[in-house]
Amino acid sequence: MATGSPGTLVRDLQGALGAAHVLHLPEDLIVYEYDATIERALPDVVVFPATTAEVAACVRIALDHDVPVVPRGSGTGLSGGAVPVRGGVLVVLTRMNRILEVDATDRVAVVQPGVINLALQEAAAPLGLTYAPDPSSQRVCTIGGNIANNSGGPHTLAHGSTVNHVLALEVVLPDARVVRLGSRVPDAPGVDLRGLLVGSEGTLGIVTEATLRLVRQQPAVRTLLAIFESVEDASNAVSETIRRGVIPVAMEMLDQEIIRIVEPRIRAGYPMDAGAALLIEVEGVAEGVALDAAVVEAACHAAGAREVRSAEEASERERLWEGRKAAIGAIGAAAPAFYLLDGVVPRTKLPEVMAQVMELSRAAGFRCANVFHAGDGNLHPNIMFDPAEPRATERVLELGEAIMRVCVDAGGAITGEHGVGLEKRSYMEWVFTPADLAAQHAVRDAFGSTDRFNPCKVLPGGHGCASGHMKEISPHLVEGAYV
Amino acid sequence: MTAGPDRPDATAGLAALRRTLPADTERAAHAYAIEDLEPRIAFAPDDRAEVAVLLRTAAEHALTVVPQASRTALALGAPLEAYDVALDLRGLHRTMEYVPDDLTVTVEAGKPLRDLQQELAEHGQYLSVDPPPDDQVSVGGLLATARGGAWRGHLPSARDLVLGIEVAQPSGALVKSGGRVVKNVTGYDLHRLHTGALGAFGVILDATFKVAPLPVATRTLAAAATSISEAASVARRAWDASLSTRAITILAPEPAGHVGLPSAPTVLVELAGSEAAVDRSTRDLAAFASWSDGPAQGWAYLRRLHGDQAGTVLRIGAPPSSIATMLEAARAAGALAWGHLAAGCVIAYADGMEAHAITALRQAAERARGYLQVEAAPVPIRRQVAPGGPGDPALVAALRDQFDPSRILNRGRWPEEGRP
């Protein structure tokens, strides 16, 4: 797709950034062909800009050479968003990793996109503040990636996704123009382009600086672990809790399969014979927390909980959370490969949808482990398989598709927090009409990014893109790959 | 006065509208005047397909359309430049889906917030917003203006609570974005683009919101201070104590007097939550100020004043560290002023204010890394002082070229350089 000689592209980029910050040899490029999905595609060149001006220069050079631009942070995305499917310039933002300001008075942080999510939390903590979005990959994922994917996490239930915590952005647009959107103070007048940029998966621009809202750490926090005989009972406990007027800050479900995988490895204290476990957190003023915890406990018992444990000590709470945060990865050790889904359904549909997920998996002959944000109705079925078995990968993808159908039919959506990326582009047609999609394409056209800025992501179609259907990708699956 | 000189095809356009829309949806145009403009024609469809047809027909004939329902924010944005068709959306007032256990509700745009809140209250829930001037505000208006009140900063705002919308575009297309689930990153968040856009890209038909349990107990407390800066520091301590607060507002002496309190700088706090949490918060507040039961109706008064369309209302965005300074500045400019600490805004109300005074306040706000939005002012003032603030005009124009190329929607609200 690229015109002009790649040699001059590399030379121009080296001129802008210095040779040390431009990679172009095959043995260097190969480690920039992936994110945390199965998708693989080599960039033509990888650049490590250190400033907004350098990012703009890279975008400008790519524009001049008419090659795609794809932004990348730590490469932990779960939808193929950072995979340069049409080659081009991969803009890696890990060098832009400075926390520029943490202002406790205004409860605001200003960061570069390469800052690690947890690093910001650690910087805010001594001031009694926190950055609320906490994806499970927070030890490694970058704020830029969080913004691109509008990342969630267990605490989204109460605190909302990334978009609710982004006040302002500095963005390099596809035409290399640098703009500032939003303001340090919320609800800036004017059209909210900030809200549009968040979650646009790097297709509308590259964020080079973000002003983020910090929230005060709550005076009291309690984590409860409720043990159930079945996922259905646990799902009912979620609705029962909310019916009783309490919205915990997190309600995380682990099913039996995942408990049996995680517990021996992490030793978080989940009973091995549990049918399902709910990890619930409440926070606020001490009296309120005690009351909310009592309501949660009663709701769980009413829904048939076998046992409800409560932890207030930070170390105990951390241990309970440890198992949750390491769960997805632990599946990697339990099966040769697995396919992680990210569907979302109305919370009240959880019991029936989960029953269908399990039935479909059984019928297809695969083990399926579930660990997910029950309070948000955000499912993460993990289908375990051995790619060495005949047609296994193909059958897994079919099963994944069937599960996503169930989610959509239940009034849900195809991604709650991982993003559409490359993987789920074709499913967009299940959720949106051609007119809906035309409006989204129109946004892309308005930003001048069509086919050049992170091409073949989010929206179906696009010049030079495969149709994006998982089934068509499957022949390229690497053996043993995690999907 | 009627908008603009008669154009050759206006008559044809009006005839086309009358042909395509049911006769019983037409209304008397004079009832829809906005400021000094009266539309040529008015319709009140009760069906979204009719809205789409109206827009497409209007676009074909280059007729400008002004969507509206409760008409509570007509002075927001720059003055209208043209106004051919009034589109009254009050006919779209159904609740399409409400699942209390999901904490989600989907309602049509013309529904007044009051009606929605009543339905939700039956299930012990509410939409946690307090826009000016009161709950007359329609759901569509709530989103198109994205205005909040004292709760902003303590509770999520309309911007945060909207999960999905459907809009009608000037092309006649009906377009959805988002969905009905509380967490969703499927596709671009067009619903955020429309939120606060003053109808620049389409007419909102319905919206899905995340709702919340109604607090069991609420309590309003007031503490007087000797100066605005002292009031600000009391407010600050209340905020830092992480209590069950739903509002922390600093009142200059004048508005304090208006809500029945002594005319002194005052901190007005609203607590909301369980009885236990409210009681505990009340005790904790007592540690650093002397509180008395505040006038609960004070909040409604402030909301009404903020939403007054006849006066001059400024919303001054100011970081919490600058709230007191901006409050003093607004007061010095002759305004009734109060500040919502957590929202980072000062509301200034005056019967009238000179353009230069507004500009001076804006400059002060921008120095404090904030902004100023004119929320209401007489037309001549809004012609002199741009109502908006930051944003990227080129991107907004490019988006409008996509969605409303002939600029039939609310023409003039977002002035564009080089465009008539």
Place this chain on the structure above:
Amino acid sequence: MTLQFVGPDIPSAEDLANCIHCGFCLPSCPTYVATGQELESPRGRLHLISGIREGRIAATPRALEHLDLCLQCRACETACPSAVPYGRIMEDARASIMANPAAAQPRGWSLRAFALRHVLAHPARLRLALAAGRLYSRSGAQSLVRGHLGRLLPARLRRLESATPALTDAPFRSTGVLASPAQRRERVGMLLGCIHGELYPRMHEATVTALAHVDAEVVAPPEQVCCGALHTHAGDAETARALARRNIAAFEAAEVDAVIVNAAGCGAAMKEYGRLLRHDPNWRGRAERFASKVRDALEYVAGQDFGHDLGAVDRTVTLQDACHLAHAQRIREAPRAILGAIPGVAFTEMRHPDRCCGSAGIYSVVQAEMSAQVLETKMDAIAATGAGTVCTANPGCTLQIESGARRHEVAADVRHVIEVLAESIAAGRAPVGD
């Protein structure tokens, strides 16, 4: 001539397939933290290895440099939720490069293997080399250089000089029965190591004291040799196997219940002798039996009744987890349990105690720049604790942190945990009122 993976140790597809590319290892990797480059991350290196294995990329000097820059600290294994056996994959990859004909091997790699093969594996040659060092230390030249004179040295030389330990004590070369307590509970064999007794005789002495304290008879079979860990890390699997066979035979002959190792790197390697000799049907079973008897000295002592008759030791202590103890052997509690039981010890954790100090065997010599960068972060963490004593569990770490303390002017005494325990045992024996 192009290099590829050859020989019996080619990294296995199953091992590599465990990696799900989640990236959780990135922040645990000292070289990724230092560079921010995927190429210097565990995930990136695994992908490079896969790429070479599948023939997608050539094993160019540039690609191998990334493998070489790995500290093999195995912190990524602790961080990995998918249990990728990273250390083993890296060892296999290096061995499969070194299995190429000598002429094709990267020059640096073959030189290094040559040096390791001909020095470490041969005690006599090693002692000769160290004798020169000892002369330097004892003559007083070292203290002169470390005083005012040192400022005249160029930076690079000064750094190299500061990495040299002070060889003032008489080396520990005793073999045979080293301790026979009255109440003999068990008979344990002790690994003396290639360089350990030469550099840090006091660690061996302390280990013997501690073992005797828990009623173990201690023997050091005279036929034992270097454990081969450094050879394995450098890809010289054949030399490592030869050394392993000799050690297995030596300790079998000594008829011991356990093999005690006070160097975490050696212990980790010896616990993996079974895998090292997996291709050798004559030795595989013996190697596995031997490996099952290997215990780190701290692991062993902490598992016995060591808390009796301890005297007070007045030290403020922080602990540097030896990578090959914490990550490879997964032993974190034992050193803390021992320090916690010693009266008088005030213990403070440093930030990231299990992050590598940059020693990593011979890494500090062959990758001096990266090593220094990693060490700098470590010294900051140590300084922040204000501890007067830095405890370690590995001579390499001791050497590296001593050098860091000199270079960064951190006044800290660097001791193996077992030395502090031995001090306490000695203090417990001292007559009251002394």
